[in-house]
Amino acid sequence: MVAFKLLAAVLVAGTATAQTFRRSAACPKLGCVYPPDQVDFIAGQTFDIRVEVQAPVNGSEAYNNGVPSPDFTLQIGSKGSKLQDVTKFFGIKADAEVESYNFTYFEDLFAKEEGAATPVNVLAKSYRNIQLHQPGEYHVVFTYNNGMQTTATWTVLPLPKKPKAKNIIFFLGDGMAGSMVSAARLLAHKTINGKYQTMLKMDEAEAFGLQMTHSLDSFITDSANSASALFTGKKMTVNGLNMYTSTGNAFGSPKVETVFEMARRTLGMQIGVVSKAYIADASPAAVCTHTSQRSQYTAIIEQYLTGVSGNYSWFPWQGVDLLFGGGAENFLPGPGNGNVSQFDRWAEHGYQVGFNNTQLQAFDNAQRALGIFTRGNLSTWLDKNVYPDTLANAIQPDGTQGAYDQPGLKEMTLKAVDMLSTRAKKRKTGWALFSEAALIDKEMHVQDTQRALGDLLELDDTIRATLEHLKKIGELDNTLIVVTADHGHGFDVFGSADTKYLAKQTTDRKKRDAIGAYINSGLSDYVVPDDVLATNHTVFTGEQGSGFPVTWDPRYAIAHGWAAFPDKREDFRTATKHERIPATKNAEAGSGYFFNPDDKPDGFGMTGNMDGTEAQGVHSLVDVPIYAWGPGAELFRGVHSNVDIAFNVAAALGLGRNKNVTTTYQK
Amino acid sequence: MVAFKLLAAVLVAGTATAQTFRRSAACPKLGCVYPPDQVDFIAGQTFDIRVEVQAPVNGSEAYNNGVPSPDFTLQIGSKGSKLQDVTKFFGIKADAEVESYNFTYFEDLFAKEEGAATPVNVLAKSYRNIQLHQPGEYHVVFTYNNGMQTTATWTVLPLPKKPKAKNIIFFLGDGMAGSMVSAARLLAHKTINGKYQTMLKMDEAEAFGLQMTHSLDSFITDSANSASALFTGKKMTVNGLNMYTSTGNAFGSPKVETVFEMARRTLGMQIGVVSKAYIADASPAAVCTHTSQRSQYTAIIEQYLTGVSGNYSWFPWQGVDLLFGGGAENFLPGPGNGNVSQFDRWAEHGYQVGFNNTQLQAFDNAQRALGIFTRGNLSTWLDKNVYPDTLANAIQPDGTQGAYDQPGLKEMTLKAVDMLSTRAKKRKTGWALFSEAALIDKEMHVQDTQRALGDLLELDDTIRATLEHLKKIGELDNTLIVVTADHGHGFDVFGSADTKYLAKQTTDRKKRDAIGAYINSGLSDYVVPDDVLATNHTVFTGEQGSGFPVTWDPRYAIAHGWAAFPDKREDFRTATKHERIPATKNAEAGSGYFFNPDDKPDGFGMTGNMDGTEAQGVHSLVDVPIYAWGPGAELFRGVHSNVDIAFNVAAALGLGRNKNVTTTYQK
Known part of the structure; x- marks a missing residue:
């Protein structure tokens, strides 16, 4: 038996802040299995397995004075066949070491008010960087604490017969509820006798559907969690980026591969990431980074470039092909970032580096590029185009304050399409672009309606221009375009106000x-x-x-x-x-x-209707719209769970594999 | 020239209450044409034309001291051909008489506060009960006030090649926004690790889309207006039932034929109307009645039975085949209803009459029926099923107060399907059923969330049961099922509350x-x-x-x-x-x-955020969902205007006609 120490004392309370009223995500009994019961996989998708035995010291689930038993086993088998020990099943030579950690939580608000925390001691094992290749059902049995069991059924989805699309553009309207689309249409498009004279481009999508945004263990999601669901096909937990649970350290929890990572690994595809937010923000980070704490900005920037590091085994990652957005502060030497300029590091890795629209447009389409155009978020469409005086507050990456030639979503996206398609053509691969209208959400949070709707209209304008551009460069018939949101805000228009x-x-x-x-x-x-x-x-x-x-x-x-x-x-x-x-x-x-x-x-x-510690609005439950064009668009019709989006993308691109494949990616 | 009198004095102010800040709907200049510019028609759809010349006495549009000129002409021609006088074009023998009326309005809130009303004198002509049969564009030119012109382009849509469906069930979730569907799913269906174990029937629809609910002249609609748009394919005005404008008297404004009326007139179809509201309420009334004032309950009940009366020429209507809902007060002798019991009248017309679920279920399926099960609205699903003590307040049609065997939406709908299909089979026709979950809206207005969501879930349960029943009786493959809403309420779930x-x-x-x-x-x-x-x-x-x-x-x-x-x-x-x-x-x-x-x-x-005269919540802008099953369902995919729903129904049932058709309907 491996050695380990049980910590009876309560550790840093900080780790528990995100889980105040439940012990752990997807862990109804004291034994947790990740990925949990009822999860689906793309054939050949890479993931980590983790099991935990939890022992609360007190409270309604108190167990053995907070001492979990170190004897536990994990077995797995495909449907109809005999269960095997996990190491045998996956051909793992040495069993994982037992790890320990602990955390605290409160059982309810009364407990919190009284300061009556529940400490929980945990033993765990992780098995990393594994895959399931044969479609079908798998049964997983975790046995712990003298015979207690937690089981899971996993399903590997059928392999697609043949790919439908070569390329994909995934537009995310962060926080974009359908009610905001209705409002934006009203502001920008005129009716005569009730008939719209022009319409949103989104209104004319080839396929339209909805998706449910709830998470693994809470019906209101955050953006890390829901983007991870969209890209991995796995429901996750608030603040987690392509990683289960928020307990323990920020990088040790079990990871899941995204469709962007699979597109690179299995098909050598070009990958581009564009956002109007600081680029370490949760939604762009969900393309290819892994942490249970979305606030690990420095690590996220590093992962875009070099992938998962440390002893959290994962396949190699050779960097995104382009990364355009804001957030220069996370690239500069300084507190949290160490003495290294990430701008210099990326340049050393062969990236062109640019700081404004002029430099962006001058990038050589054949070379990889990093474009960071501001500190914090880019300016809203409204500030940039209607109230340019407000740009006096805009901060260039070098710290200079004032107006400058900042790109908008359309400029970044069209340039990204040109670069990715140029590079892909040379390498005979496809390409995948993520492009985010990030400020819809940020402006909805502060309830600046017009700025939110301005950025929603900028997204619509960008979609229109992108479809036209794809047609012009001959890629429209090869490219699946998906537009959706990660969650909504409860918002609606109910009349007009005579402001005078x-x-x-x-x-x-x-x-x-x-x-x-x-x-x-x-x-x-x-x-x-x-x-x-x-x-x-x-x-x-x-x-x-x-x-x-x-x-x-x-x-x-x-x-x-x-x-x-x-x-x-x-x-x-x-x-x-x-x-x-x-x-x-x-x-x-x-x-x-x-x-x-x-x-x-x-x-x-x-007077508000939220907990007084909330300074802004919060996300809501409403299902959000999906719009799609191009080969595979029909898969997105109707009502879906957000995890279905990942499976549909995988089916359209043909990502499923019945064996471990690593295509040589050409930088 | 016909004789008429100009009334320079302001008439009853009451007629102006619904149009406080605009002069008239669809009348940007002082000459109005109804149907207005950019309207589409089903080939052979019946409608009235009305033109008005308006002369405001004062205000920003004051004209000729409030005296409109009696000389005006109306010309019409198909695209590319010469314009003809309206009488010649439609073969109308005697020109319409000039009518006059007047109304007042306020130009803005300051004018209202000062009591500075604007009186408007109006001259008008109406041409009733006409049709356009040839698909294509028509140009309409209204010339008035010495050369001023208002023009309109009307389009008659192409005739469908062949009908897709024999029958239709049109479910209306009154006030049902998508956010409420998300909330209802959360309340009724369990997730395990983020995966729903069961789903709403609506989630599984064969086709899914959205529709925009704005009206002719206001972006927030009421239920009369929006149901009229759904059923006629014409955007209309708040409070109008299949009739333009709310000025003048309640029955004299221009009418438009609904798809239910067309289904009866052209195909002899069986028509059923079911609602949980009092049955004279706007949404059920929009199936086949015509008034600019939805509050004309007595007339609406009469129109269900005998159609449009008086000198407002329309084609004959021989009564709905079944009418199930609440609102006995509008059938009883008394103030507003005269000395006539409509129950007796309907019985004299050969209808079975029933007052509770026992009598409903005992109806002979082969005979027409009137089922009125309460005074006011039926009980909510929650009151009936969870808090039966509240039924002590339920009022039977005869005035008895207390619990009794009241039917729910499912009981009414399934019985209606049996009756309509039995009668239709005998007559070798199809059938059309309108079934309304009316209380979603009424409970959302008073912000009783759980009662609203209970009735939404009752609608879903009714859809599920109806689809199963259609399959059982062999009508599933012949029947188009459409589920939609007439408008939403701005509503969303944003977290949980520890009520303790x-x-x-x-x-x-x-x-x-x-x-x-x-x-x-x-x-x-x-x-x-x-x-x-x-x-x-x-x-x-x-x-x-x-x-x-x-x-x-x-x-x-x-x-x-x-x-x-x-x-x-x-x-x-x-x-x-x-x-x-x-x-x-x-x-x-x-x-x-x-x-x-x-x-x-x-x-x-x-503290609220509406005009303090509002005692309840109000409707909102958000596009509402459409769910469809069966032949023609695919027409409802994607983003639509609410008027498209009528055209899709017409296309699926094959209602378009290139000549005037009146099929003999067999009672």
């Missing part, structure tokens, strides 16, 4: 009288170039049919609201300055967040 | 600390038969996999909210008594509605 009347009233109650529902909602005032009853705050920004509003701050604004919101004020107008902060701390009022007196001071007040 | 903790806190702020987002939302507690941490308010109602929650009032409830709401209190619990009244008048607090002190007294308070 609202501003003139002196009480909150009277201000609300400015709102018209039903017949008094009228028509969209955002598509009318001139305001009949003049106002001094009209902003003209586009032409009818351009895909963007003509006027961004009309007298009759959309009256809209959220299912979840902090204390705040609302006036329904478009803020001229970025960025909105709806709620701030106010020590006199109490703990937590209260309405920000500097935000929309002419608006009416609303 | 919430109830124990003494301040609003602390109560909000009971809410957990993201990982702390946890799993659905509604599918767990026993509450681990005991609570005294668990209600057990079903088994896992039954399609309904196991527990309706668990300790961990869904934390949820609305985009629009009145002042109210929330505790996230299921109210044990029907019906919720979130806001009430409070003379001390001011005018309008304030939170109801008797509603959820243990909850936390929220």
